[in-house]
Amino acid sequence: MKKEECFYLGKIVSKFSFKGEVLIKLDTDEPESYLKMESVFVDYNNNLVPFFIDKSALHKSDLLRVKFEDVDSEEDADDLMKTDIYLPLTLLPKLEGDQFYYHEVIGFTIQDVTFGKVGIVKAVNDSTAQALFEVDRDGIEILIPMNDEFIGKIDRESKVIYVETPEGLIDLYL
Structure with missing residues:
Protein backbone atom coordinates (compact mmCIF):
# COMPACT_ATOMS: atom_id res chain seq x y z
CA MET A 1 0.00 0.00 0.00
CA LYS A 2 1.31 3.45 -0.96
CA LYS A 3 0.63 6.68 0.93
CA GLU A 4 -1.08 8.13 -2.16
CA GLU A 5 -3.68 5.35 -1.85
CA CYS A 6 -4.36 6.20 1.80
CA PHE A 7 -5.63 8.99 3.99
CA TYR A 8 -4.10 10.23 7.22
CA LEU A 9 -6.16 9.12 10.21
CA GLY A 10 -4.03 10.28 13.12
CA LYS A 11 -0.89 9.85 15.19
CA ILE A 12 0.12 7.55 18.02
CA VAL A 13 0.71 10.05 20.81
CA SER A 14 1.32 8.02 23.97
CA LYS A 15 1.38 4.67 25.71
CA PHE A 16 -1.64 3.76 27.76
CA SER A 17 -0.73 0.62 29.67
CA PHE A 18 2.15 -1.68 30.46
CA LYS A 19 0.47 -4.24 28.15
CA GLY A 20 1.36 -2.30 24.99
CA GLU A 21 -1.82 -0.26 24.53
CA VAL A 22 -1.41 3.10 22.80
CA LEU A 23 -3.46 6.26 22.35
CA ILE A 24 -4.04 7.53 18.82
CA LYS A 25 -5.03 11.18 18.33
CA LEU A 26 -7.56 10.96 15.52
CA ASP A 27 -7.78 13.66 12.85
CA THR A 28 -11.54 13.41 12.39
CA ASP A 29 -14.81 15.00 13.46
CA GLU A 30 -16.36 11.55 13.94
CA PRO A 31 -14.01 9.41 16.08
CA GLU A 32 -16.79 6.90 16.78
CA SER A 33 -16.70 5.94 13.08
CA TYR A 34 -13.31 4.30 13.65
CA LEU A 35 -14.16 2.05 16.61
CA LYS A 36 -14.65 -1.13 14.62
CA MET A 37 -11.45 -1.09 12.55
CA GLU A 38 -9.71 -4.43 12.10
CA SER A 39 -6.38 -2.94 11.06
CA VAL A 40 -4.53 0.27 10.21
CA PHE A 41 -1.34 1.15 8.37
CA VAL A 42 1.45 2.55 10.53
CA ASP A 43 4.08 4.74 8.87
CA TYR A 44 7.07 2.85 10.26
CA ASN A 45 10.51 3.83 8.90
CA ASN A 46 8.82 5.40 5.82
CA ASN A 47 6.94 2.19 5.03
CA LEU A 48 3.25 1.62 5.56
CA VAL A 49 3.07 -1.48 7.73
CA PRO A 50 -0.28 -3.15 8.50
CA PHE A 51 -1.07 -3.55 12.21
CA PHE A 52 -4.04 -5.64 13.30
CA ILE A 53 -6.20 -4.40 16.15
CA ASP A 54 -7.14 -6.70 19.06
CA LYS A 55 -9.41 -4.11 20.67
CA SER A 56 -10.10 -0.39 20.67
CA ALA A 57 -12.17 2.09 22.61
CA LEU A 58 -12.67 5.85 22.64
CA HIS A 59 -10.64 7.58 25.32
CA LYS A 60 -11.80 11.10 26.19
CA SER A 61 -12.87 13.01 23.06
CA ASP A 62 -10.68 12.39 20.01
CA LEU A 63 -8.30 9.75 21.37
CA LEU A 64 -8.62 6.12 20.41
CA ARG A 65 -7.17 3.59 22.84
CA VAL A 66 -5.83 0.66 20.82
CA LYS A 67 -4.33 -2.73 21.60
CA PHE A 68 -2.48 -4.01 18.53
CA GLU A 69 -1.75 -7.69 17.94
CA ASP A 70 1.83 -8.58 18.89
CA VAL A 71 2.40 -5.28 20.72
CA ASP A 72 2.44 -6.68 24.23
CA SER A 73 4.79 -4.50 26.28
CA GLU A 74 5.77 -0.91 26.95
CA GLU A 75 8.95 -1.52 24.92
CA ASP A 76 6.92 -2.67 21.90
CA ALA A 77 4.68 0.40 22.25
CA ASP A 78 7.74 2.71 22.60
CA ASP A 79 8.76 1.65 19.12
CA LEU A 80 5.50 3.05 17.70
CA MET A 81 5.46 6.43 19.45
CA LYS A 82 4.81 9.48 17.25
CA THR A 83 4.11 7.37 14.15
CA ASP A 84 1.33 8.36 11.74
CA ILE A 85 -1.68 6.13 11.12
CA TYR A 86 -3.30 5.68 7.69
CA LEU A 87 -6.28 3.91 6.16
CA PRO A 88 -6.99 3.10 2.49
CA LEU A 89 -8.92 5.79 0.57
CA THR A 90 -11.51 3.12 -0.27
CA LEU A 91 -12.67 3.26 3.37
CA LEU A 92 -13.71 6.92 3.15
CA PRO A 93 -17.48 7.28 2.95
CA LYS A 94 -18.70 8.60 -0.41
CA LEU A 95 -19.69 12.25 -0.30
CA GLU A 96 -22.70 13.50 -2.17
CA GLY A 97 -23.56 16.77 -3.89
CA ASP A 98 -21.09 19.60 -3.44
CA GLN A 99 -19.15 17.99 -0.58
CA PHE A 100 -15.73 16.64 -1.51
CA TYR A 101 -12.47 15.36 -0.10
CA TYR A 102 -9.45 17.47 -0.96
CA HIS A 103 -7.63 14.57 -2.64
CA GLU A 104 -10.52 13.79 -4.98
CA VAL A 105 -10.59 17.21 -6.71
CA ILE A 106 -6.93 17.16 -7.77
CA GLY A 107 -7.01 17.29 -11.57
CA PHE A 108 -10.45 18.92 -11.73
CA THR A 109 -10.90 22.02 -13.92
CA ILE A 110 -11.90 25.29 -12.24
CA GLN A 111 -14.53 27.18 -14.23
CA ASP A 112 -15.36 30.71 -13.07
CA VAL A 113 -18.78 32.22 -13.88
CA THR A 114 -17.35 35.48 -15.26
CA PHE A 115 -13.72 34.61 -16.09
CA GLY A 116 -14.29 31.24 -17.79
CA LYS A 117 -11.82 28.36 -17.58
CA VAL A 118 -9.25 29.22 -14.89
CA GLY A 119 -7.09 26.09 -14.92
CA ILE A 120 -6.49 22.70 -13.30
CA VAL A 121 -6.44 22.03 -9.53
CA LYS A 122 -2.90 20.84 -8.74
CA ALA A 123 -3.24 20.74 -4.94
CA VAL A 124 -5.22 21.96 -1.97
CA ASN A 125 -3.38 24.04 0.60
CA ASP A 126 -5.02 23.54 3.97
CA SER A 127 -2.13 24.84 6.05
CA THR A 128 -3.51 28.38 5.96
CA ALA A 129 -6.46 29.80 7.92
CA GLN A 130 -8.58 29.44 4.76
CA ALA A 131 -8.06 26.33 2.60
CA LEU A 132 -7.05 27.21 -0.98
CA PHE A 133 -7.32 25.58 -4.39
CA GLU A 134 -3.86 25.72 -6.00
CA VAL A 135 -4.73 26.09 -9.67
CA ASP A 136 -2.27 25.80 -12.56
CA ARG A 137 -3.03 28.05 -15.54
CA ASP A 138 -0.32 27.39 -18.13
CA GLU A 167 -14.20 40.43 -9.31
CA GLY A 168 -10.49 40.86 -10.00
CA LEU A 169 -9.27 37.93 -7.85
CA ILE A 170 -8.05 35.83 -10.79
CA ASP A 171 -6.68 38.89 -12.62
CA LEU A 172 -4.33 39.53 -9.67
CA TYR A 173 -2.29 36.51 -10.77
CA LEU A 174 -2.21 37.24 -14.50
Whole structure:
Protein backbone atom coordinates (compact mmCIF):
# COMPACT_ATOMS: atom_id res chain seq x y z
CA MET A 1 0.00 0.00 0.00
CA LYS A 2 1.31 3.45 -0.96
CA LYS A 3 0.63 6.68 0.93
CA GLU A 4 -1.08 8.13 -2.16
CA GLU A 5 -3.68 5.35 -1.85
CA CYS A 6 -4.36 6.20 1.80
CA PHE A 7 -5.63 8.99 3.99
CA TYR A 8 -4.10 10.23 7.22
CA LEU A 9 -6.16 9.12 10.21
CA GLY A 10 -4.03 10.28 13.12
CA LYS A 11 -0.89 9.85 15.19
CA ILE A 12 0.12 7.55 18.02
CA VAL A 13 0.71 10.05 20.81
CA SER A 14 1.32 8.02 23.97
CA LYS A 15 1.38 4.67 25.71
CA PHE A 16 -1.64 3.76 27.76
CA SER A 17 -0.73 0.62 29.67
CA PHE A 18 2.15 -1.68 30.46
CA LYS A 19 0.47 -4.24 28.15
CA GLY A 20 1.36 -2.30 24.99
CA GLU A 21 -1.82 -0.26 24.53
CA VAL A 22 -1.41 3.10 22.80
CA LEU A 23 -3.46 6.26 22.35
CA ILE A 24 -4.04 7.53 18.82
CA LYS A 25 -5.03 11.18 18.33
CA LEU A 26 -7.56 10.96 15.52
CA ASP A 27 -7.78 13.66 12.85
CA THR A 28 -11.54 13.41 12.39
CA ASP A 29 -14.81 15.00 13.46
CA GLU A 30 -16.36 11.55 13.94
CA PRO A 31 -14.01 9.41 16.08
CA GLU A 32 -16.79 6.90 16.78
CA SER A 33 -16.70 5.94 13.08
CA TYR A 34 -13.31 4.30 13.65
CA LEU A 35 -14.16 2.05 16.61
CA LYS A 36 -14.65 -1.13 14.62
CA MET A 37 -11.45 -1.09 12.55
CA GLU A 38 -9.71 -4.43 12.10
CA SER A 39 -6.38 -2.94 11.06
CA VAL A 40 -4.53 0.27 10.21
CA PHE A 41 -1.34 1.15 8.37
CA VAL A 42 1.45 2.55 10.53
CA ASP A 43 4.08 4.74 8.87
CA TYR A 44 7.07 2.85 10.26
CA ASN A 45 10.51 3.83 8.90
CA ASN A 46 8.82 5.40 5.82
CA ASN A 47 6.94 2.19 5.03
CA LEU A 48 3.25 1.62 5.56
CA VAL A 49 3.07 -1.48 7.73
CA PRO A 50 -0.28 -3.15 8.50
CA PHE A 51 -1.07 -3.55 12.21
CA PHE A 52 -4.04 -5.64 13.30
CA ILE A 53 -6.20 -4.40 16.15
CA ASP A 54 -7.14 -6.70 19.06
CA LYS A 55 -9.41 -4.11 20.67
CA SER A 56 -10.10 -0.39 20.67
CA ALA A 57 -12.17 2.09 22.61
CA LEU A 58 -12.67 5.85 22.64
CA HIS A 59 -10.64 7.58 25.32
CA LYS A 60 -11.80 11.10 26.19
CA SER A 61 -12.87 13.01 23.06
CA ASP A 62 -10.68 12.39 20.01
CA LEU A 63 -8.30 9.75 21.37
CA LEU A 64 -8.62 6.12 20.41
CA ARG A 65 -7.17 3.59 22.84
CA VAL A 66 -5.83 0.66 20.82
CA LYS A 67 -4.33 -2.73 21.60
CA PHE A 68 -2.48 -4.01 18.53
CA GLU A 69 -1.75 -7.69 17.94
CA ASP A 70 1.83 -8.58 18.89
CA VAL A 71 2.40 -5.28 20.72
CA ASP A 72 2.44 -6.68 24.23
CA SER A 73 4.79 -4.50 26.28
CA GLU A 74 5.77 -0.91 26.95
CA GLU A 75 8.95 -1.52 24.92
CA ASP A 76 6.92 -2.67 21.90
CA ALA A 77 4.68 0.40 22.25
CA ASP A 78 7.74 2.71 22.60
CA ASP A 79 8.76 1.65 19.12
CA LEU A 80 5.50 3.05 17.70
CA MET A 81 5.46 6.43 19.45
CA LYS A 82 4.81 9.48 17.25
CA THR A 83 4.11 7.37 14.15
CA ASP A 84 1.33 8.36 11.74
CA ILE A 85 -1.68 6.13 11.12
CA TYR A 86 -3.30 5.68 7.69
CA LEU A 87 -6.28 3.91 6.16
CA PRO A 88 -6.99 3.10 2.49
CA LEU A 89 -8.92 5.79 0.57
CA THR A 90 -11.51 3.12 -0.27
CA LEU A 91 -12.67 3.26 3.37
CA LEU A 92 -13.71 6.92 3.15
CA PRO A 93 -17.48 7.28 2.95
CA LYS A 94 -18.70 8.60 -0.41
CA LEU A 95 -19.69 12.25 -0.30
CA GLU A 96 -22.70 13.50 -2.17
CA GLY A 97 -23.56 16.77 -3.89
CA ASP A 98 -21.09 19.60 -3.44
CA GLN A 99 -19.15 17.99 -0.58
CA PHE A 100 -15.73 16.64 -1.51
CA TYR A 101 -12.47 15.36 -0.10
CA TYR A 102 -9.45 17.47 -0.96
CA HIS A 103 -7.63 14.57 -2.64
CA GLU A 104 -10.52 13.79 -4.98
CA VAL A 105 -10.59 17.21 -6.71
CA ILE A 106 -6.93 17.16 -7.77
CA GLY A 107 -7.01 17.29 -11.57
CA PHE A 108 -10.45 18.92 -11.73
CA THR A 109 -10.90 22.02 -13.92
CA ILE A 110 -11.90 25.29 -12.24
CA GLN A 111 -14.53 27.18 -14.23
CA ASP A 112 -15.36 30.71 -13.07
CA VAL A 113 -18.78 32.22 -13.88
CA THR A 114 -17.35 35.48 -15.26
CA PHE A 115 -13.72 34.61 -16.09
CA GLY A 116 -14.29 31.24 -17.79
CA LYS A 117 -11.82 28.36 -17.58
CA VAL A 118 -9.25 29.22 -14.89
CA GLY A 119 -7.09 26.09 -14.92
CA ILE A 120 -6.49 22.70 -13.30
CA VAL A 121 -6.44 22.03 -9.53
CA LYS A 122 -2.90 20.84 -8.74
CA ALA A 123 -3.24 20.74 -4.94
CA VAL A 124 -5.22 21.96 -1.97
CA ASN A 125 -3.38 24.04 0.60
CA ASP A 126 -5.02 23.54 3.97
CA SER A 127 -2.13 24.84 6.05
CA THR A 128 -3.51 28.38 5.96
CA ALA A 129 -6.46 29.80 7.92
CA GLN A 130 -8.58 29.44 4.76
CA ALA A 131 -8.06 26.33 2.60
CA LEU A 132 -7.05 27.21 -0.98
CA PHE A 133 -7.32 25.58 -4.39
CA GLU A 134 -3.86 25.72 -6.00
CA VAL A 135 -4.73 26.09 -9.67
CA ASP A 136 -2.27 25.80 -12.56
CA ARG A 137 -3.03 28.05 -15.54
CA ASP A 138 -0.32 27.39 -18.13
CA GLY A 139 2.45 27.48 -15.51
CA ILE A 140 0.98 30.35 -13.47
CA GLU A 141 -0.25 29.45 -9.97
CA ILE A 142 -3.62 30.92 -9.01
CA LEU A 143 -4.89 30.57 -5.45
CA ILE A 144 -8.65 30.45 -4.95
CA PRO A 145 -10.11 30.33 -1.43
CA MET A 146 -12.26 27.26 -0.80
CA ASN A 147 -15.14 29.36 0.44
CA ASP A 148 -18.68 27.94 0.29
CA GLU A 149 -19.86 31.26 -1.13
CA PHE A 150 -17.40 30.96 -4.07
CA ILE A 151 -18.08 27.29 -4.91
CA GLY A 152 -21.19 26.94 -7.00
CA LYS A 153 -21.26 23.33 -8.09
CA ILE A 154 -19.03 20.24 -8.28
CA ASP A 155 -19.51 18.14 -11.42
CA ARG A 156 -17.75 14.86 -10.60
CA GLU A 157 -18.70 13.33 -13.93
CA SER A 158 -17.02 16.07 -15.99
CA LYS A 159 -14.39 16.81 -13.30
CA VAL A 160 -15.29 20.49 -13.15
CA ILE A 161 -15.66 22.81 -10.17
CA TYR A 162 -17.82 25.83 -10.93
CA VAL A 163 -16.88 28.91 -8.90
CA GLU A 164 -17.89 32.54 -8.67
CA THR A 165 -14.86 34.44 -7.39
CA PRO A 166 -14.84 38.10 -6.39
CA GLU A 167 -14.20 40.43 -9.31
CA GLY A 168 -10.49 40.86 -10.00
CA LEU A 169 -9.27 37.93 -7.85
CA ILE A 170 -8.05 35.83 -10.79
CA ASP A 171 -6.68 38.89 -12.62
CA LEU A 172 -4.33 39.53 -9.67
CA TYR A 173 -2.29 36.51 -10.77
CA LEU A 174 -2.21 37.24 -14.50
